[in-house]
Amino acid sequence: MRTRAPHIVLVLSLLISLASYISKAQTADIYGVVTDSLTRQRIPLANVTIIGTGRGAASNNVGFYLIPKMAPGTYEVVVSVLGYIGLARKAILREGQSLELNFELCSASIEVQEVIINAPRKRLETETSTSVHVLEKQDIKMIPVAAQQDLLQSLKILPGIVSTSDVSSRFYVRGGAGDQNLFLFDGIRVYYPFHALGIYSSFNPNVVDKVEVYTGAFPPGFGGRLSSVVNVSTRDGRADGLSGQASINFLSAEAELEGPAFDNSSWLINARKSVSSKTFSNIAGQNIPLSFYDATIKLSTQPGGVKKFDVTFLSSGDNLLSGSKDEPDYSWRNNGIAITGSNLPTGRIFLQWVIFGSVYSADRNAKESRTATSASTSVKHYGLRTTATVYTSQEDLYFFGFEFGFPSMEYKFVNPAGAQQEIASSLVEPLVWARYQSKLGDMQLDAGVHVEVGSLLHGGKPLDEIQPRINLSYPVMGSWRAKSSFGRFTQRMLTVENEDDIVSIFDAWIRVPEGLPTQQADHYVLGLSGNLAEQAFLNLEGYYKHYGSLVVYNRDKLQASDPDYIQGTGKSYGVELTLRSKVAWLDLYGAYSLGWALVDNAGLVYYPRYDRRHHLNLMVAGHPAKGLNATLRWEFGSGFPFSQTVGYFDQPTFTNTLPGQFELDTRVPFMMLGEKNAARLPAYHRLDASISYDIRLLDFDVSAGLNILNVYDSKNLFYFDRITGRRVDMLSFYPSASLTIKY
Template identity: 25%
Template sequence: MNCDAQGAIRAAILKTISHRCVEHGVPLTNRPILKHFATLALLILVCSTSQVQAQDTASISGFVKDAESGETLILANLRISGSLLGAATNTSGYYTITGLPAATYTILVSYIGYQSQEIQIDLSADEHSRLDIELSPLGFEVGEIVVTAEADSEEEQRQLGASRMQTATIRKLPTILEPDVFRSLQLLPGVKAASDYSSGLYIRGGSPDQTLILLDRTTVYNPSHFFGVFSTFNPDAIKDVRLFKGAYPASYGGRIGSVVDIYNKDGNRNSRHGTVSLGLLASRAMIEGPHKWGSWMLAVRRSTVEPILAVARNADVNGIPDTFYFIDANGKLNLDLSQNDRVSMSFYAGKDVVVVPIVEDVDAELRYGNETFSVNWTHLFSDRLFSNFTFTRSHYFSNPSFEFASTYSEQDNQVTDYSVKGDFEFIPDSRRSFKAGFWGGQFRFDLLNEFDSVDVFSLRTRSLYGNGFAESIYRPSAQWTITTGVRGSYFENGSFFRVEPRLSIERRLTDRLFAQFGTGRFHQFLTLVSNEAFSGLDVWLTSAAKVPPAHGDQFVTGLKYRSDSGFRLEWEGYYRTMQNLFTLDPFLPDVAGLDYHEMFIFGKGYAWGSEVFVEGRIGPFTGFAGYTYGKTRRRFPAINEDAYYAPKYDRTHDLNVTGSTQLTPTWQLTAVFNYATGQAYTEPSSQYRLTHSPFQVPDTNVLVSPFNGARLPAYHRLDVGATKIGRLFGAEYELQLQVVNVYNRSNIWFPFFEFEDDGSVTREDVPQIPIPIPNVAFTLKF
């Protein structure tokens, strides 16, 4: 790459950033910072290209696709027969195998759920061969739950802390009410759920806001429907779900915990297809097809609880909402401009609406939702230099309001995030690969509280942010892989700049056994103020002057084994620290008149644990199991007498077992069992009254146990489901019959305490799922 080419690329990056900033009203006072990030993204590439221009080895590159739909396959595995050389496709389905001497090679290509291929190719010296590969899906059958913590890609399987859930698996698992992406991830070791009614992800001791959630490279700020019962992601529209539980690569940032990276389907490039799914409480539809320049996909989903609510209202059940529904839509349009250029436009829009009469003359209304939009340009500079440029917009809104006898109270919470990002991947030879990139934009936050048309409290934040990263993967021998990386992050509010080093080392002990270690520092400039039971009132707050960003260090080690038959056994141990955790001070009676930093308290925490994952086949049964032994602690001023305490979601033991068996050629039986230590809570022991003088009303004081010092009984539940696949009028259908909570376990959601006049305290436990719940769903594919 000559200096003119380097300058042209760098200028194009800066022009794109500046144009988007001006278009959306972002001030350019920090353009030098954006300039440095663009320079950092190219630095590692410039240094590398000079080392490979004189090489005369051959290379193979291209895309791996579904033969029927033309959909690119993420993390498909390619290997040169008789050697350890190979590659995995990236998130765009692209691969490169370099450093090959002139010879005839056999390439083994595999992807879970698809027929493997062997392709023979002759390469001459200095030849750069473009080889696009199509894999055919396995034949029409119910299929096993190849419930993978990771893909059938050796590169991905070996990545420390990485997990992957197949969308076909998500649809087959028995779940409460609706197939759900996040509830499926909760079955993996290290990932916990707050309750049966929450799809939030509590990963390795972190709260949900410590997990970065991306949809087509766009940040999603509230990934839930029905107060957390459903996640926002329609399983029919999703192509790939990837989870990094910890020590994640330098290409990601902005959270101190973990990453969930989700991609929508591109759409069928060969023919038009669709699905319609009817369920008891929600229904969905998806249609996809080709157009002259590429493909498109559109999916919609809506809750269908209105008939059930109408029956409850007619039965005079108190507290039934007048309105209660959610709706969402996903869409994607792809343009194949040339062999080396592809553009895609993706969107998501969803909202929840709830109107509840609380008592006479008192009504509550809540509207909240998300909107995301992204434009992505994939460009191949050469067979060894791959790039992605993306513009994103993400918007989260929450509008709770209350009416008390003609007096109106309202809160308006708006989060808007505009960003431009670019990623480069350069593979000079079989031993080295490099990644670099930038991510910059503006975060906007608005919070308004009004009571009787009077502005009670308002807060408006505008902050530029910028990130740049560089990452190197070096394989000095067939036994060692060393990944080093660094990420720089800037946040305008408070003028914070932070550097995050990352390191990962892998040692191949045998052909099937790998030892791994990873560590890194991570920063987070946002915090979430939320209710753990309901997610519709979430409020995001940012770092600022005297409110420094949270940061943490992570240390992860692991062993991974996989046999020739597909049996997998994995162990990972982790330790992580959390510093400068900031949240609203719960002891403030009123925030009016306070400076921004005076609203917060600052704390710290830590988490450690050990995870075991096993997957395989025993006779006619296939499935997986994950077990976690872990602890997490927090410490904040004036809480628990300044001592460490267990947060509500701390669970020492967590076990999930999933299995399936083929009953007949068209019937499959699936079961999921969960066991976990009971949640932590604070238990009041007694109350007393204290009179300061004969003329005062006595003060009532409550004696409590240590903060979150008590535990609910252990949680456990069994769900079963049967799936039948067949054909109806020439179309494929799928019938699902499920029962959740088969043996009627009454797990406790939370305890409710009443304080009696005699000073005693009585307790009533509120159950989660009090009875076995049946569910029926019917899906038609056309």
């Protein structure tokens, strides 16, 4: 048998190659890319249709499409996508030959309201899958925010995403912790995507092309996190000529330049810098001496055919420097680079690859603080990722991929005893995946497997690390489709933070401690979506997440030798409803979530602080005149859990009684807390409004905007200071303005 095995493999390979050759010799393929005729930007999710045949395809994330196994002949091929004028071209196919047919589409003059609701580019991804949302640049700009537009703040309108503070862009997805979210920026893994205090993200919306948000059961190829994926794709610079813009608001100033570099190439530079820490202080309601910057640089080239290469560089930094010697200073830095490429090396295999590197570092200088100690942390992550798409037939797509990642983490701190401590670790994270998409009768199948090879090599359980991912979609009536998904996920890294902290300022990443299993979760999702009317789309989903293993604090730690962490479990479940509609020049959006989250820490079962029972977002966007846009957004959320203070007792200090009389000891009050997170804060509600006007003056495009947050000045409780009893509310009535000039 051993001697025959290689021969059998060789024969099978020859037969497969021969069958492919015969099939291709009798048929022909049509392939190409869809681009913007002006900017040369690739257009994803464009509909490519061969008239009169029922055949077609959608362009992928880099604008590539392929329609295999067409009979020889003459055809008319039509491409259409929202925001562009459709284009038809004649195709003459000859037996055994592939035809490259590229399309350059002219942008259509459309109003923003046509993007939010009709959104066929998004519907291609969301109508057959669960737990996926696609936002584009126009969507992000529609949502009112404080001082400046922000990508992660905009995601809070999506169902299943909650934040414990309206002055923070940090969020929690379907009952998962904050460190269970994976952030990708053109393939760069970003470990801290926030500016200081989490008020804003370091992703500038002006460089974003689209954002894919997976809130559960995400497909193979995404791993290392338990809850969600935020996959940000940036746009290319304009290839038709030099262009630029400058903008300023109460918080920051921004400048952007873009233009052609050389043949079929373009560049983009965007930089943003804070201009006043007073704005931060006004937003947060306390003195915050904060400054920040971020910058994005991208070079894109399309040397010919369907080839494309990009280089993206991301950099951001923050400083929180207090004038008081009793308050710590903080600093954060993020730097990353991604080199990406795509090509069609063989007839029906499309290859995409990315080489990436990311460095995150943070420092805390305690100075003379009595409540904090000095600490520093860093994460370095370098890797290579490759994905191959195999086009075998009209109904079948195969995806294969691998990734080699090399993250290293370092955390230095001073413990309560004053001793310097260091936790350092390096991981090797190879992973592979395979995915199959097909149409079986009326049912659409998207199934695959994701294998965390690195965890397997380090003793991980095969049933945890060999992870099935499956999504099924079936038409039930008219436009209505029933959907279901399942996925298994693991995570080998976590942040060191107190889960009860109101605001987390310093995040340090460590690996799962030795002796504890990798964190693991299973996602189950059921959905139903369809059109209530011609201009009304509804999506209903129910989910259940089982956390088979979590890393939780050891609340029974008494001795220094006791472990800091132990294994816990958890679960979350709920229902989400999304409704999009259009009435005349108004766009209507509503999202409601009903959810529960529970953590089991060695028998102590409690609701985590981000558990929110009810969450409702309502938004209406109006476009009454050319260039004039207005938005109203109302948000309601039931109260978050917290532990009540039930009393105090005087704790001896033994600082002035040894030796001596104990009755003369100076004692300090010690707080006693009730059952963990058994009480709830009051409900939260807020109305935000924004209005903008775009006009062309001379050779400049001018945009002026006004945002008002908390229009009716709702007094939403943030927390009570347990020491002083002072009430601290969230953001009060806050107006802000912006001005952008583009040429």
